[in-house]
Amino acid sequence: MLKVHKSFLIMFIFIVLVLFCSTQADSALLGSTGNSGANVLISIDTATGLGTAIAPQGALGPVTAIKARSDGVLFGTIGGGIGNFITINPITGVETLVGTSAGSRVNGLEFVGSTLYGVRWPSSTFGGCCSDLVTVNQTTGALTLIAPIRINGVTQTWATGIAYDQNTSTMYVVTFNGGISLSTINLTTGFAAIVGPFGGFGGTRALEFDDTTGILYGGASGGRLLTIDIATGIATEVGLTGFAISGLAFLDTTDTDGDTIIDLLDPDDDNDGVLDGNDTDPLDPDVCEDVDADTCDDCAIGTDDFGPLADNDPFNDGFDTNGDGICNAGVPAPTMTEWGMIIFMVFAGLGSIYYIRRRKVAG
């Protein structure tokens, strides 16, 4: 008997967990693979490391780094001496040129707030050697030098991937001088401080933080997905993606209405026919607006909720007993004068009945 109760309890907890988890926001770890092998955009299972191709890349050159802005715009850089700065549609993979910075290539991208930082090589300051910390103009692709990257402020170094830890306001970077290592970098001076080498993963290039879990991921040679200890720099292999990794970027892929357009790019997240900006609850297809001001929400009745049909119909937004297109709740209450008229009519009616009955009795 106890066993039955126990297994029932475990099943109940499992069902609750499944339901709870299914309502959580989704995010996907995307990878660019343009440096070698197949040039495709991939999504990566952070539990197993396995990569799945989403879309072909490379129309504008090999993609060397990617990063998503908070509004869902996915930026990318092109290597191979081309220096293109692009946007990538994360669903279709279609690339759009933003601008070109000829002669230099950016192989690390990361946002700090609304500022997009980059790692450029070769440096403009060291005669063809080493890397610069730059900012990237998101409208033109133009690069602005902050400073050459120097270990302890002295030794210039090549560098690649960068990733920002929002919890500690620390930017991490892959540096090459003194062995390929995880380093921190000062965003004003470009000075880097080595945290430690990646252990057996010297081919690590790309970095990306999961802001939710605080885990730092790395992409290494051989298509390995790594987690990296930010205190020591030591990496642990999660698994093989099956692709070469040139860049990593997390993207919020929550799709409330399940129409395959993620909320960040969907003008109508709940498919109720009212654009998010005008929708009083952009994630609830039963709540949207009240354009006829009858106090009944125009989506209260609806058609197919998250389905593709519009749900906003001011002529079908609540019980409408007298069929005037205005829901019962929206029929205006009588004014004081109207109440007076109603009371007068009631008394007049009662008086008439009383008079007629008196006539009948008298007759």
Ligand SMILES: [Ca+2]
């Ligand atoms: Ca959607």
Ligand SMILES: [Ca+2]
């Ligand atoms: Ca809507």
Ligand SMILES: [Ca+2]
């Ligand atoms: Ca209404």
Ligand SMILES: [Ca+2]
């Ligand atoms: Ca709908």
